[in-house]
Amino acid sequence: MSSSSLTNVTVAGGTGSLGVHIVEALLNDGSFTVKVLRRLPKTANEKAELLASKGAEIIYANYNQHDDLVKALKGTDVLISAASPGLATGGYDFDALQTPLLNAAKAAGVRRFIPSEFGTHTDFGDHPLTDSKITFRQKVQESGLEYTFIQSGTFVEYLDWTGFDVKNKTAKFYADVDSKLAVTSMSDAAKYTVESLKLEECRNASIRVAGSMFSLSEIVKKFEEATGSKWKVIVDKEVKHRFENKIEPIPSPQDIFVATLLPKASFDNIDNDKFSFSPRPLADDLAVFVQQKSG
Ligand SMILES: NC(=O)c1ccc[n+]([C@@H]2O[C@H](COP(=O)([O-])OP(=O)(O)OC[C@H]3O[C@@H](n4cnc5c(N)ncnc54)[C@H](OP(=O)(O)O)[C@@H]3O)[C@@H](O)[C@H]2O)c1
Numbered sequence: 001m002s003s004s005s006l007t008n009v010t011v012a013g014g015t016g017s018l019g020v021h022i023v024e025a026l027l028n029d030g031s032f033t034v035k036v037l038r039r040l041p042k043t044a045n046e047k048a049e050l051l052a053s054k055g056a057e058i059i060y061a062n063y064n065q066h067d068d069l070v071k072a073l074k075g076t077d078v079l080i081s082a083a084s085p086g087l088a089t090g091g092y093d094f095d096a097l098q099t100p101l102l103n104a105a106k107a108a109g110v111r112r113f114i115p116s117e118f119g120t121h122t123d124f125g126d127h128p129l130t131d132s133k134i135t136f137r138q139k140v141q142e143s144g145l146e147y148t149f150i151q152s153g154t155f156v157e158y159l160d161w162t163g164f165d166v167k168n169k170t171a172k173f174y175a176d177v178d179s180k181l182a183v184t185s186m187s188d189a190a191k192y193t194v195e196s197l198k199l200e201e202c203r204n205a206s207i208r209v210a211g212s213m214f215s216l217s218e219i220v221k222k223f224e225e226a227t228g229s230k231w232k233v234i235v236d237k238e239v240k241h242r243f244e245n246k247i248e249p250i251p252s253p254q255d256i257f258v259a260t261l262l263p264k265a266s267f268d269n270i271d272n273d274k275f276s277f278s279p280r281p282l283a284d285d286l287a288v289f290v291q292q293k294s295g
Helices: 017-029 046-053 066-073 094-108 128-142 156-162 186-196 216-227 239-244 253-264 282-294
Strands: 008-012 033-039 057-061 078-081 112-114 146-151 170-173 180-184 205-208 212-215 232-235
Touching: 008 017, 017 033, 017 046, 017 186, 033 046, 046 057, 057 066, 066 094, 078 094, 094 112, 094 128, 128 146, 146 186, 156 180, 156 253, 156 282, 170 216, 180 186, 180 216, 212 216, 216 282, 239 253
Parallel strands: 008 033, 008 078, 033 057, 078 112, 112 146, 146 205, 170 232
Antiparallel strands: 180 212
16 A cells, blocks of 8 residues: 555654654655643643644644543544653653553554654663564554554764763763764654655664764864864763662763763664655764854
8 A cells, every 4th residue: 555645643752852853854745634642631842833823733642541642533544653751850661651552553554654663672671662663563563553663763963962062072982983873863863764754665664763873072173163172082881880879970860871871872774765855964063062052
């Protein structure tokens, strides 16, 4: 069946950091009817208001009430989940968050489900976040719905999490400086997600895309060019040992998250050439990132 008839798209978590880009890319494309699924209770949200002003319909459901979710998803061809349990506050359970969405999507006759993946590491479980995404991935594959898994590496906008500190011109890594990092802007990740709906080879497939794949030391050089200054580089590979043995300074859960994921943060093969556009060069994205982080 052609993917071109996937016209009614609902984005759960469409008000989030990534979700907004996905909803905007769908609206910019012009060939989709777009709904943003939000959780009840209704709360004021500037991003929802912006997306509504651009043509998205904002709908609400109680994620804990199956019938409510099914009703909200009736008429949807594709459910894209960009929902997140809140990484910044240690929320990692993507399985618990998305299982009600998958069950309701199936009951509502949704054809395709794109789960909230958008990282690099869904093939490796050794952290609660990746474990929960892998568990959920299996549920999607067993559901009988069409699916696309989008892996897009680290978002440019989250490079500070990875250890690049623009204000202090310092990079602190929990991995070798030769480790490669797949990096993609959220707007390009959104464009790949939207175009996947039109490509037959993305049906029931795991798609890996990357704006760039440079080593950590090459990215430092690019930051040096963008900031016009020499950067200090610190490599700390004892972070997990300190965490496990409670040795000061005790790393934060975020440090452990980065230390676990960073050494596996690139792809052997990518699918960029299946798509019609080229991602923005990393240097262009870093120029914007540096400006934002310097302010
Ligand atoms: N590769 C990377 O570097 C990187 C970085 C960050 C995120 N990600 C991935 O991108 C995806 C989206 O993350 P994000 O940071 O954009 O998400 P986010 O902004 O934290 O949240 C997205 C939306 O999820 C909904 N939400 C929040 N808490 C929820 C809960 N407990 N239950 C149900 N819905 C909830 C909210 O929408 P409503 O309030 O409107 O319902 C929120 O706007 C995730 O898969 C995440 O792992 C990747």
